[in-house]
Amino acid sequence: MNKLSVLTIILLLFGKAAFSTVLEGQNREYAGKRIAFYTYSDPIAKNELELFSIKFGSDGHFRTEIQLTKTTFVFCYFGIYRGEFFLEPDKTIQPVFPPYREKSFADQKNPFFEPVLFWFKQKDSQGLNQNILDFEARFGQLTNSEKYFNRLYFKQSREVYDSIVFILNNDFPKSNNSVFENHKKLKIKFLESEVFRQNPEDGSAILSTVPPDYWQHPAFISYFERIFTNRLSFDAKSKDGDKIKNAIARLDADYLTGFVKNKYNLTGQVIQLATLKMLYDAFYSGEFPRSAIIQLLESEQWKKNSSEIIITYTKNVIEKLTFLLPGVKAPVICLKDINGHHKCSDDNKDKFKYLIFADAEMIVCQEHLKYLAKIEEQFQQHLEIIPVMRKTDIIEMKMFLDKNQIPGKQLVDETGEFIRKYKIKAFPSCFLLDENHKIVFENTKAPLDGFEQQFGSFLQQELFKRQRNQTR
Numbered sequence: 262m263n264k265l266s267v268l269t270i271i272l273l274l275f276g277k278a279a280f281s282t283v284l285e286g287q288n289r290e291y292a293g294k295r296i297a298f299y300t301y302s303d304p305i306a307k308n309e310l311e312l313f314s315i316k317f318g319s320d321g322h323f324r325t326e327i328q329l330t331k332t333t334f335v336f337c338y339f340g341i342y343r344g345e346f347f348l349e350p351d352k353t354i355q356p357v358f359p360p361y362r363e364k365s366f367a368d369q370k371n372p373f374f375e376p377v378l379f380w381f382k383q384k385d386s387q388g389l390n391q392n393i394l395d396f397e398a399r400f401g402q403l404t405n406s407e408k409y410f411n412r413l414y415f416k417q418s419r420e421v422y423d424s425i426v427f428i429l430n431n432d433f434p435k436s437n438n439s440v441f442e443n444h445k446k447l448k449i450k451f452l453e454s455e456v457f458r459q460n461p462e463d464g465s466a467i468l469s470t471v472p473p474d475y476w477q478h479p480a481f482i483s484y485f486e487r488i489f490t491n492r493l494s495f496d497a498k499s500k501d502g503d504k505i506k507n508a509i510a511r512l513d514a515d516y517l518t519g520f521v522k523n524k525y526n527l528t529g530q531v532i533q534l535a536t537l538k539m540l541y542d543a544f545y546s547g548e549f550p551r552s553a554i555i556q557l558l559e560s561e562q563w564k565k566n567s568s569e570i571i572i573t574y575t576k577n578v579i580e581k582l583t584f585l586l587p588g589v590k591a592p593v594i595c596l597k598d599i600n601g602h603h604k605c606s607d608d609n610k611d612k613f614k615y616l617i618f619a620d621a622e623m624i625v626c627q628e629h630l631k632y633l634a635k636i637e638e639q640f641q642q643h644l645e646i647i648p649v650m651r652k653t654d655i656i657e658m659k660m661f662l663d664k665n666q667i668p669g670k671q672l673v674d675e676t677g678e679f680i681r682k683y684k685i686k687a688f689p690s691c692f693l694l695d696e697n698h699k700i701v702f703e704n705t706k707a708p709l710d711g712f713e714q715q716f717g718s719f720l721q722q723e724l725f726k727r728q729r730n731q732t733r
Contacts, residue, residue: 263613274727278404279328280351281559288382288598289321290361301572304482305538306581331567332440334387334478340364343376345479346390346438357383370623394439394706395431396564400448413456422456440478443471447480454487461488465535466526472571473530485538488525492538494546509543514563521658533571543580563631578642590686590699591616591692592682599659604670607698612645614694615669617708618685620651621658630667632708637668639713643720651675651688663708 278481294639295316302308314336315323329350336345340362348354359379368374380397401588402427403409412418413425426449433445446467454464465488467483476482497505501520508516514536521539540558543549557563558575567575571650583589594606594616606614617633619626633646646669650658662671674680683692689708693701693716705713 279330281328281652282329282348283324283348283353284315284327284348284356285322285324285353286355286357286630287320287322288317288358288361288441289695290398291317291358292319292321293317294339296339298337300335300478300579300707301331301482304476304485304534305541305574307579308577308581308718309648331474338376339378340733341368343378344381345378346381347393347478349389352388354388354390356381356390357384361465370620370688374727389438389441392433392436392438396429396441396445396448398451399432400429404452411506417457419457422453425452437558438549443475445470447484451484451487461492462525464488468531469528469537470529473568476534489535489538489542491542491546493543494548496520497517497543497548502546507547509549509557512553512557512560512562514557514560514566517545517557518566530568531573533567534574537571537574541578541582545632551582555582570721585692585699586701590697591694593698594647594672594679596649596674596679597648599655599662599671599673606647606670606694608670609645610696612643613701613716613720614645614647614698615705615712616683616692616694618645618649618651618674618680618683618688618690620653620688621661622653626689627665630662630706631665633668634666636708636713640716640720641662643724644716645670649679651680652677656722 271303289646295314297311297314301310302310312333313325313327315325317323327348329348331350333347333348335348339559339593342359343364343369344356346354346356358381364374381390382394386393404413407424409421410681412421428654436442450464453459463471468485468488471481476485478643496502496611502515505520507513508520509575513666517540518532518536522529537558540554544551544554551725558579563575564572581604585591589721595603598604606616615636617629619630621627621630630648633648636644637646648662648669649668650671650673651676652673657668683690689704690711693705693709695701702715706715
């Protein structure tokens with residue numbers, strides 16, 4: 262996400278009259294650590310925006326002030342955890358951090374590692390966060406109990422469902438906190454939808470009652486995703502399928518929003534939010550022309566009925582959908598190489614560039630890196646190899662690279678900046694860039710997975726095309 266988009270989201274969150282919120286606490290286990298806190302850019306693209314960070318002192322104490330205009334959902338990652346809670350304007354919040362547990366070596370290398378999710382306990386036993394924590398505990402206790410589980414989920418007992426709802430409403434009577442009331446309402450609605458296998462259109466109307474300020478809250482996102490994930494692919498196979506496909510081909514935003522409004526019983530801004538979500542998922546489904554979806558979201562017809570918040574969300578979605586697609590200029594990587602010299606991935610303007618993000622401590626990466634020598638030997642006239650190394654023990658990394666004579670411009674991503682920018686989830690991950698630093702393939706193969714054949718075939722055709730254009 263570019264800086265302008267981040268600024269827009271920040272202004273949406275904090276652009277009104279703001280109040281100071283204090284975040285403070287102490288835990289000696291965390292002495293000297295820094296933890297960043299994030300929020301979502303929107304409930305669809307869900308880019309993670311860093312809002313602030315806390316730094317624990319030598320005694321484990323921390324204190325920071327944040328300017329807020331509204332209650333904001335935030336989350337953070339540390340060790341094996343992902344912690345979540347709400348920040349409220351003009352409040353002092355004292356989150357209780359759990360005993361610190363660092364990721365194991367295996368966890369650090371595992372691309373499928375999922376952090377332990379928890380809701381922060383607060384020292385204030387009466388606040389919003391504690392109410393949500395207590396509600397979630399009671400909700401889980403009831404729905405997962407031996408007494409209710411089978412009758413609820415397998416026998417779909419209305420009696421059991423009604424009993425659970427009664428108990429929850431009795432234990433957590435109506436309050437003046439609209440954030441908590443919305444959380445409770447959507448959690449109960451999610452349970453009803455799940456237990457009785459409701460069709461999405463039978464439970465979607467409730468989303469129109471949720472104000473946009475709550476769209477980035479976890480209860481809304483969970484229920485919103487349950488209703489609308491991959492719905493356009495499903496609807497395109499219904500009796501209205503041809504009309505939906507034709508509307509996308511014609512860039513007919515009015516038809517699509519009208520269809521969503523009528524089928525899912527929606528009103529207000531959530532109509533376009535739901536349509537945007539459905540188009541976002543349709544883009545990745547492979548069942549619709551991607552270029553048409555992008556053109557539709559960039560069209561004046563889409564923009565003319567969009568509120569400020571929908572326009573911002575649309576920009577986020579377009580940016581995510583087009584990120585690192587063929588023809589898009591990739592972020593320039595400027596880092597120190599293995600010998601401490603500052604270099605950039607766009608220094609050479611005459612060759613294609615093969616980026617390979619790798620971790621020298623992983624055996625699979627070591628084997629792929631070793632094979633780069635053969636690739637360089639075959640394509641050195643037209644290809645520059647750029648290994649981008651994840652930070653590991655620098656001495657061990659250098660010994661491995663030198664011993665195996667790994668070729669290329671070996672850059673070290675010490676802070677993980679470009680691993681994040683390129684959204685690397687697993688190692689190795691590879692990209693082929695042209696001389697102008699633009700993405701060539703949507704999926705570039707790793708060295709041992711067929712890059713030679715992929716690039717060789719492409720290069721032959723590309724050189725022939727260029728030669729033919731020169732002779733015209």
